[in-house]
Amino acid sequence: MSALAIKTPKGQQTRSNILETALGLFQERGYDQTTMRAIAAEAGVSLGNAYYYFASKEVLIQGFYERTHHEHLAACAPILETETDLQRRLLGVMRAKLETIEPYHRFAGVLFKTAADPSSPLNPFSDESRPVREEATNVFARVVEGSSAKISKRLGPELPHLLWTYHMGIILFWIHDTSPGRTNTVRLVEQTVALVARLIAMARLPMMRPLIGRALRLVSDLRASEGAGA
């Protein structure tokens, strides 16, 4: 259904040609204003041929995910290698994320629109996007592991997933953020990263035990039962 195997080098060539053309046009004039006919024409292939490689206009978006994810990884590397303070590590990673996706904000609406559809393979909770999701979660695992912070034993294993969820919430906000340069989201990140760091520290207090225990049991239960959120 989805990824048909492209055999020949020529096929590879045509495929990536179409993809690059599409991403360029999306960024230039937006998703809705870019027709499949325009993509095909600009790429120098027929409409039917474009559909041979990409089952729908939507799946072209997957290329966007892959591209920005790799850009984000690159942008994160310096902080993850040098910084040891947990709060600053998280802040660096989140800032890098916002900077990476900023050029695409104008068609972010469409992204979230498709991402919100539970039946779409593009939605971040779907089976199909598990690899991407796990790679992204892994970034947050590295944020925690590479830091000097002491983490509550029970919180530790869940923390990367919790941070990934937090990061999705920020992106949701970012999508709806109309402030110039998305400064509201930047402020939100700065403030909430501080809160998150504070909460992580507080989680070690004995008086927090019952609350934390309950919350963590819930979270891990939900992840175990799969198919719905987180």
Place this chain on the structure above:
Amino acid sequence: MSALAIKTPKGQQTRSNILETALGLFQERGYDQTTMRAIAAEAGVSLGNAYYYFASKEVLIQGFYERTHHEHLAACAPILETETDLQRRLLGVMRAKLETIEPYHRFAGVLFKTAADPSSPLNPFSDESRPVREEATNVFARVVEGSSAKISKRLGPELPHLLWTYHMGIILFWIHDTSPGRTNTVRLVEQTVALVARLIAMARLPMMRPLIGRALRLVSDLRASEGAGA
């Protein structure tokens, strides 16, 4: 642009006829499987006539919102009138919500897909949906006011909005919940309502002051600057 004034009784009649037909077909065969031509045919009017009353297929969804909102209000009334425990009030309201929207789960994905688009007037953060949003927030204000719980002075004014945001998060989870009868979401609500109640109580502790203060300042700043989330 949007709401054209329908003057004659005959016009009113035709309009509501189309709307009821549409909602029926949506529930029966789903949103995507229901064409505007089918709606028009079933309602006994021409395609052009349907578009005279409803500018697009999407705006027919507004009827769904209004309908479920009123059903929810009705379903909440008993709890809001009798119960005084904050946690149980909130739980009752949230359960009522889930029960109200359950029949529509099969096409909820599409509904919220369009609702998620920042440029759509249907999205819950838009200016156009402010009235609905405020009405919904008001339900949570009543949850708090009618309870016997003591609320931190500074938390009080923000609490209804925070609860509304919480409720939106639950709905997002619900959309992606594939467990039979959405039992996962019900469990999530039961657990998180308990956590929320606990957090509200904790917010009065002196040691929480700086954390709470910081969080609340952030939240009210963001709402003041409008245009992005919450």
Place this chain on the structure above:
DNA sequence: GTCTATAACCGGATAGAC
């Protein structure tokens, strides 16, 4: 001015020939 109908247009998607 209020309402209704017919005939396009446009763009995503598919069928099938080469």
Place this chain on the structure above:
DNA sequence: GTCTATCCGGTTATAGAC
């Protein structure tokens, strides 16, 4: 693997009828 021809459904233009 690539094309042309076509379908299909949301949307619009426009011509009239009450």
